[in-house]
Amino acid sequence: MGLLSNRVTRESLKPGDHIYSWRTAYIYAHHGIYVGDDKVIHFTRRGQEVGTGTALDLLLVSSGPARARESCPTCTAPQEEHGVISSCLNCFLAGGVLYRFEYAVSPALFLAKARGGTCTLAVSDEDDIVVHRAKHLLENGFGCYNVFKNNCEDFAIYCKTELLVAEQGRIGQSGQAISIIGGPLAAVLSSPLRMVTTNVYGMAVTAVGVYCASRYATDIGMRGDVVKVPVEELTRRLATGLLQVVESQMPMNLAHQSPQLVTH
Template sequence: MGLLSNRVSRESLQPGDHIYSWRAAYLYGHHGIYIGDNKVVHFTRRGREVGTGTFIDTLLISSGSSDTFVVCPTCTTTPNEGHGVMSSCLDCFLSGGFLYRFEYNVNPAFFIAKARGGTCTQAVTDPDDMVVHRAKYLLENGFGCYNVFKNNCEDFAIYCKTGLLVLDQGAIGPGGQAASIIGGPIAAIVSTPLRLVTTNIFGMAASAVVVYCVSRYAADIGSGMRKDVVKVSVEELTRRLSVGLLQVIDPPLNSSAGS
């Protein structure tokens, strides 16, 4: 693992690892938590990163025809037309792709250098046994409704690793992929006014890159800049989800709440 690639071997996996595999010709990554015994717990909708309710769903499905989710006979849970947390064997989770491990507690320079979102965070992970506990608990109790921008597979895995949750339902989730998707257009819009004062294409490009990096950094759940993040126990999370009170979770900001 390193700056160029997070690819790892199967032999190096440990229970509690946050892993992912690229889908649809590297258009997006699918994330999950390895719990040992060749099993991965992950959050999905129809086996894919869909759920926006827009044309993007059609784009992802059509561009990922080679990534059809086929469950092998050893898997106990089969995907359906709904959404949810499921357990799959490692082969089914990878769906023919390569294996990568998500990195935690990276420094700001490393985070910015990894320009592709969905590969690392500055947030600190909890102990592996706590991570596995959260994943198994959510497998039994669910993680709410899937949304590609606010509550996706990467958000699920990051919550299992850190216990951190974004409360503002109008904001993007903790995952880096959504931040990258949104950060690109923001950078283009912000840098456009430079055309009024300069024709230097390199200056405009540099400005766009800076804006993109700043927006990614600010959106990272571990940067310390987000004020909509709390640490919530998995038991409290599922209780609040069951009654629709996710936005009024106690305890206060950045307090510890156990597992």
């Protein structure tokens, strides 16, 4: 792996690796935990990789990989109550390229990776612990899927670090979500600085700076509102309703409301 790409070979994989693969046009990446024996445990919306409950799904789903009509005999079907599934590596990649997510990167390398959802400043736990968490969540679930608050990248990062964002009402917990909303947000936030510079290049540099700063500040390894929650405690709280991600119930033609992480 290097500065420009996290691409790896299948032979280099080991159980506990956080892997991902970009989908069509690099609109989003799908993340999971490799657990050995050519198997990947990953989080979906009952088998569907993405979904927001809005018109944005038309773009996201159309960018996803074409699925075979016949089910793979080595992959588990999604359960009704949750979307954590086990797939063979081929089905997980769906014809895409294999990448490995990087942990404990330096601030300089983090900022050099312009696209979010590829690395973090947070430190990973031991591989056997990561595999244990993924397998436990396969049996017990990871709560309600939400593309902005509780998605496949959040699942993989939790398996690697045991870290969860505790504060309510935060959008864009994962680096991938920050990339989606960070660009437009940076443009908005940097617009008042037009009073300082009217040069188009200066404005572009300012917008990039705001975007990079937002990525850095919201990274799971830098945030001050994260807590370590053991996986058994997490699934117990989810099962009893003490911890939940609440999805907004809105019409398809309306903007998606911010989901909330609720604790009791």
